[in-house]
Amino acid sequence: MVNQRRTVAIFNKEIRHILRDPFTLIFSLVMPVVMVLLFGTAIEFNVREVPTVYVDQDHSQTSRTFLNTLGSSQYFKITPVASAHEGIRWIERERARAMIIIPPQFEHFLLGAQEGKLQVLVDGTDNSSGNALVGYLGAIQAKTLQNLSKSDHPASEGALKTRFLYNPELSSRWFTVPALTAVVMAILSILLTALTISREWENGSMELLLSTPVRPMEVVLGKMLPYALLGLISVFVVYIIARTLYGIPFIGQLWIFWVATLMFLLTYLGQGLLISTLIRNQQAAIQFALMIGMMPSMLFSGFIFPIEHMPTFFQGITACFPARWYVTIVRDQFLKGSSALELFLPLFMLFVFTCMAIRLCTKTFKGNLES
Amino acid sequence: MILKGFIRKEIIQTLRDPHLGMAVIIMPVLQLLLFGYALTNEVKNIRLDVYAEPRDVLVQNIYDHALASRWFAPVKKHKANPIDAIQSGEADAVLVAPPGGLTRAAGRNEEKIQLLVNASDVLRAQAADIYLKSIAQSLEPKGEKTPHAPLSVSVRMLYNPSMTSSTFTLPGIMSMLLTFLVMVLTCTSIAKEKERGTFEMIISAPIRRTDIILGKTIPFALVGVWNVFIALMASRFFFSLPLRGSLVAFGFVSLCYVYTALMAGVLMSTFVKNQQQSMMCNFMILFIAMMLSGCFFSVDNMPLPLRLISYVNPLAHYTFLVRNILLKGGDFMYLIQYSSALLGVGIVLAFFAFRRFRISL
Amino acid sequence: MISVEVQHLSRRFKEIKALKDVSLCFEAGMIHGLIGPEGAGKTTLLRTLLGLLDCKEGHILYQKDDAPITLKKVRAHIAYMPEKQSLYGDLSVREHLHFFKDLYGIPPQEFQQRADVLLHLTRLEKFKDRAARQLSGGMYKKLGLMCALLRAPQMVLLDEPTNGVDPISRREFWAMLHELRFEKNITIIMATAYMDEAERCEKVHLLEGGNVIDSGVPQDLMRRYAVDNFDELFIKKAEQA
Structure with missing residues (x-):
């Protein structure tokens, strides 16, 4: 043929x-x-150094601890802005991907064993990065609590230990x-x-x-x-x-x-x-x-x-x-x-x-x- | 008059061929729909299995919660051991409780639940890790270990509250398809004349260089504008993509981009001799431009040198602009800044295109 | 010895009727000329004879050594030279010959012999290693003819082979054709728009607008229409219409 x-x-x-x-x-x-x-x-799928702005309306020891933890993590690169309004403008101009607002009396509530509420605004246009950000915030949250407590025994890092097979890093x-x-x-x-x-x-x-x-x-x-x-x-x-x-x-x-x-x-x-x-x-x-x-x-x-x-x-x-x-x-x-x-x-x-x-x-x- | 005849010839040539006509008029929209629906980066269907003997309350709890979320699905077949489950591809992630049960192990404060993840797909591995960790955290027994009330974080997703993937990918697809059409068509149509020898005939006619370039670009500019319009309509109709900024701004930046892409096409055509070379050149440029444009991958994560390239990449400018106008309403300063950058690149390209485009062989 | 008879062949491309009920006879061992102005249907007829276009309306009957033969079988003995430039610009003369040798399945010794004869005949020996795109118009045509003749066909279809060739090369070309005709008894069918070439054919078929006007020996035809050459004949026809 x-x-x-x-x-x-x-x-x-x-x-x-x-x-x-x-x-x-x-x-x-x-x-x-x-x-x-x-x-x-x-x-690079591992999101790091996300440009983030924050408004600290509390100016307390606790808020500073939180921001330090945030800034020293490799995930976020933080910059202060004067007001939430300005922060939004940063996001609109693509200069920041997220804004964290620490409300007044944040410390007061937290130490008073009430709930300390943080507000986070995330740019959702890139939804996968947005999701990752939220995930990282969870980790930061736990770390902050640990730093705040300064307790002798290290706080639990969560009950889950992950092993990544085939691609460990x-x-x-x-x-x-x-x-x-x-x-x-x-x-x-x-x-x-x-x-x-x-x-x-x-x-x-x-x-x-x-x-x-x-x-x-x-x-x-x-x-x-x-x-x-x-x-x-x-x-x-x-x-x-x-x-x-x-x-x-x-x-x-x-x-x-x-x-x-x-x-x-x-x-x-x-x-x-x-x-x-x-x-x-x-x-x-x-x-x-x-x-x-x-x-x-x-x-x-x-x-x-x-x-x-x-x-x-x-x-x-x-x-x-x-x-x-x-x-x-x-x-x-x-x-x-x-x-x-x-x-x-x-x-x-x-x-x-x-x-x-x-x-x-x-x-x-x-x-x-x-x- | 000369110009008019020229443009008419180009349009006739493009539309008369049934395949080319189809590629130019219908294909882009079809592709937009196809990719818009299919490409999502919303994580789901991560197959999860559990190995715990006897079944532990906490592990079982994590498992149930995981399945209740829309991200995880149960495995079809339970394998004898966890590594097997992943090796065979039956499961993407496996929870393994410590021997003797978690409650007892936790009492010793030393053992943990192990999560095995198939990391050959990095995206899914990351997602599985993050989600399961957060589920585990919320379920952990809260005791004397946490001295403070929980630090709660309320998250608000701006611009895309339902976290729809198409909102992110559509503007990228739109700008890519536009480039495909405008740049590639211009470049190949000039290359075609060179290959067939008709270029000799054109340049022997009493015609100015500007006329040739305009005649070769205006028809494809029309094709481009038509497609931008159709793509925008389709995205709004099928995907309810918002248009928060003004239509005028959108039209303006699109025109700027069409102009820049046309000039890139003309410039490239001065380097190639035939259609095959034109296709390869186009592909190479397109590919690099696409990679470094943020169409699909966020530019923020790239190393600095590559990020610098994206600052002179017109496709990146256009993608940023479209996304900003459609989703964020288009900040005026931002628009001015980026569209002038876009136009700047266009003018530089045009300068070189006109310089290199010779009316001789 | 191949002869072809065309019966009531019609062909249309969408609205355009390229051939209208054409009946012709191409006797074996002669040089046939298909004469007619542009658009007369010459190329379509040649392509259909070779099977490059399907014969949808009408019949074409082939005979080899006075016995009927199918198109599929007879194709192995027909060579064709298209009108359009159809060679590979980046391949040299020698590479073209080798390429077509393999496609036709010619044994090596035979190939050497034929190639030498053809190169001599076409005077392309000196240009063996030149790429086809660097050949002049006449040499390019000769290379095309060589590729067609390499298989030692019994019938050759030529579509405007001398179009754009200088007078000297044309004369050489004709000398080649006559040699083929008389030494090898090949049937040659050529389409041409040059009316002076028509007089060199042994039989001409006049085509116009897809119709066969007349067939016959050139001199007879000229006498019949009372003209000195075929140019006049077609001009006369056009004036009548």
């Missing part, structure tokens, strides 16, 4: 196109590095960088292949190619494999950076990682080719590649937004994106190290997607000029 010689001919031709276009070559080798470095350093990098291989490859493969066929249509070389005995499957494979090779090199670069520069452990088995990687690559290359076979206008192909390929692979893969948080209906939808399964495997293999049997479902799904992508490509690839 597939003539090896013709496939190799197309393969060689594509390799030549890649090598003769330094722009593409450099792009596909530099982009992963830039992405890893940016993601590794820019994304809750490093954001450990979380984002491994999954980044998925995003890097999804984007690279779509960018590289989305235009390979539409370009031949626009340039007219497709007409000549179609007059030869070449078959759709041969064109698809011949165009896919060179980019798969390029993709594997990029993943390798990402892997090296993750291991050496960021010191992320790799607990699982390498063969699972690479098999999954290859399947995932083929799937996405297939997706790129599919866009290319369906849409003969390069400009439209670009818009579709960016919108269909890039956005979901970043946002629907669980790479940043956890899938479990999505509404049930959309959780089902994410199952249709191979990136979701691949991210599961990669993250697992880096940090957790499950066996192939435990990862049966994601691996199986990837396999199905790979077959589907190649099949769809050859099916939609028209052997003639009819549109």
Whole structure:
């Protein structure tokens, strides 16, 4: 069904196109590095030094103790303001994320064994940071009480002791960088292949190619494999950076990682080719590649937004994106190290997607000029 | 007159191709809806299990309270031991009581409940830790250990009292989609003319550089404005995103941004030779701009050098502005400050774009 | 020896009727010219003959050595050279030949022999390593023809092969075609808008607006319409309309 010689001919031709276009070559080798470095350093989920303003209307020993505890924690960076009104303005101008108001007679109430009430206003526009802030405040609250009591025995830090498995320091990098291989490859493969066929249509070389005995499957494979090779090199670069520069452990088995990687690559290359076979206008192909390929692979893969948080209906939808399964495997293999049997479902799904992508490509690839 | 003909040609070319027309007119709204509904960072469905023998009152209490909150869910299958439960992916978090029961251990004042969390997903691990700790704290027996009355904190969430995720993500998605359209379309449409050789024909016509640039940008500016309008309507209608500031201010900053993005597109087009290069260039710039814009990740948490970059990033300016106007009503000083920064970047880009854009090959 | 008979072929692209009930006969071993102004339907006819466009209305019958043969089988013996620039700008002459050699599945020795002959014939030997985009218009066309002829076809379809080629190259081009015709007995069908080239064909088919006006030996046709050349014929036709 597939003539090896013709496939190799197309393969060689594509390799030549890649090598003769330094722009593409450099792009596909530099982009992963830039992405890893940016993601590794820019994304930090552990909120710290939140700019916070306060209004102290009490000016007492207790309020100062509280503010000291607050200021010495790494979570808040506090600045005094004259009035609540001014504090709001700070928040409106994005100079502060929260305001703490210590009411008059705060100490009096607290020492009088009544309830000492603090008012906290949090900027809710970023709801996840907002939630984290509230969480940190709880910790500060307990600490303040401890400082205030100055008692001999250390006050209870709460009955719960947490052990974080697989990522003991809750490093954001450990979380984002491994999954980044998925995003890097999804984007690279779509960018590289989305235009390979539409370009031949626009340039007219497709007409000549179609007059030869070449078959759709041969064109698809011949165009896919060179980019798969390029993709594997990029993943390798990402892997090296993750291991050496960021010191992320790799607990699982390498063969699972690479098999999954290859399947995932083929799937996405297939997706790129599919866009290319369906849409003969390069400009439209670009818009579709960016919108269909890039956005979901970043946002629907669980790479940043956890899938479990999505509404049930959309959780089902994410199952249709191979990136979701691949991210599961990669993250697992880096940090957790499950066996192939435990990862049966994601691996199986990837396999199905790979077959589907190649099949769809050859099916939609028209052997003639009819549109 | 020349300009008019030029603009007409661009619009015809864009809308006549059914795929491109779709990508420009309908896709952005569909994406907005899809992502708006799907992307939430509201924590839920953390699967929690308990290992306590005999079942302890306090542990049981924490567990019940956790399930009663909307964040946690029970596991489907109880495994033999806690590590297994997490390794198999059955549970995200496990409460393990000390041997012999908590009450007795607490009497010795040495033992604690252990919380095992699968931290391969940092976000969920953090959430599980914070929530369970606060639940445990509220349930702890209060005795002679706490000499003071509790220090209570009343928290008020400003601007987004129900803590809806879409309120945060929608403005980011809006500005990203706008960039996708305006910058990418401009750059690729110029690259396309270069690739096909039609650029030679255009520049051989008696036409000024300004006319070419205007002719290439105005149609996409229209596309951009149309999409801003539709996106705003859709967000208000489907997600009841508030518009607390003035529509005029919103329109003004959007125009500023469309202008800046167009100029970025034109400038980039002077560096590329064909559509593939244009796409890759665009993607690279877009990606970096997006990462450092606060669209999805708060800029506040980034290291200083990266934060400095965000001060010259037009996408960041626009995202800040949109969020401020929509959610906070748009502080006047803030608007002036950031829209002038945005325009400033636009003018610098335009300067270089015009300098580099040559009417020769 | 391949001959083709077209029966009542029609083709429309949305509102535009490109071919209207065309019936033609392309006898084996001759140089056929499809002559007509722009938009006459020449390219559509060629593409349909090759199966690049489906034959939806009408029939096309192929015969090889006087025995009927299907399109699928006959395609292996037909070479095609599209009108549009259709080569890969960044590949060299030699790389093009190697690429198409593999696509056609030509054995190495045979390839060497054919490539040498073709390179000699087209005088592209000196430019073997030049990238296609750096070739002049005429050389580019010749490279296209070489890629088509590499498979030693029995029938060649050429779509305006001499368009934009200088007179000297055109003469060489024609010399090549005649050589092919007489030495290898290849059937050649070429579309052209140059009326002077029509006189060099053995049989011409006049197309206009998707209709076949007439077919025959060029000299006969000129006599029949009482004109000195085909330019005049079409101008006369246009004036009548």
